[in-house]
Amino acid sequence: MPKTAIILGATGLTGTILLENLLTDSTFKTVKLFSRSSVGIANPKIEEHLIDLFQLEQYEEDFKADVVICCIGTTLAKTPNKETYRKIDYGIPVTAAKLAKENGIESFVVISALGADVDSRVFYNKTKGEMERDVLQQNIKNTFILQPSLIGGNRSEKRTGERMAQIFMGIFGFLLPKNYKIIQPETIAKAMQVLAAGGYSEKRITSAAIKKIASK
Known part of the structure; x- marks a missing residue:
């Protein structure tokens, strides 16, 4: 039976690619987008x-589907205010997971990051770790947390630090373990599409496994 998917963050780098994938995937009949701005696509x-x-949380009645896919995320460079940053990277995914649980949605896929750790002294890693913990506490049957390394691709906003890291990792990437190599947004989007349509054995999925899933 064709499925309905909810995407949070469909206007972002990975979310845009994911949306394009789902629109051509016969597994999905309806794709609900919750966002601040329109994707500008007539479909x-x-x-x-x-x-x-x-x-x-005010949109619980509309928040009904077979799977929720959360591509929401920001950076400290883009959102230097820590309170706002936490509302985005922690608040939105956790609220979405709670709504999914309340509405009986059995699949939840979310992008986190390599190094997410509730005990980390690094604000970014700690926030991601707390998000993962509280999403998992909802006990949604099929919960998949992707922990990619540095994500490649060209973004509309300027991210000098990330761009320098991409160049460095592009040159010396062969020296890095698999989970630390650059991963492309197309690969993450494909893996999320596969996970949304089926299952997987692990809850937390690092870059090497993301690439393996995407190759299916």
Whole structure:
């Protein structure tokens, strides 16, 4: 039976690619988008909800699907205010997971990051770790947390630090373990598509496994 998917973050780098994938995937009949701005695509599969994502809990009645895929994320460079950063990287995914649990949605896929750790002294890693912990506490049957390393690709906003890291890792990547190599957004999006349509044995999925899933 064709499925309905919810995407949070469909206007971002990975989310945009994921949306394109789902629109051509016969497994999915409807793709609900919850975001601040329109993706600007006319497609009968798309059902857009233009909302304030910080108020996501107010849209429980519309938040119904077979799977939720959360591509929400920011950086400290883009969002230097730690309170706002936490509302984005922790608040939105955890609220989405709670709504999914309340509405009986059995699959939840979310992008986290390599190094996520609730005990980390690094704010970024600690926030991601807390997000993972509280998403898993919802006990959604099929929960998949992707922990990619540095994500490649060209973004609309300027991220000098990330760009320098991409160049460095592109040159010396052969020296790095598999889970630390650059991973492309197309690979992450494909893996999320596969996970949304089926299952996997692990809850937390690092870059090497993401690439393996995407190759299916």
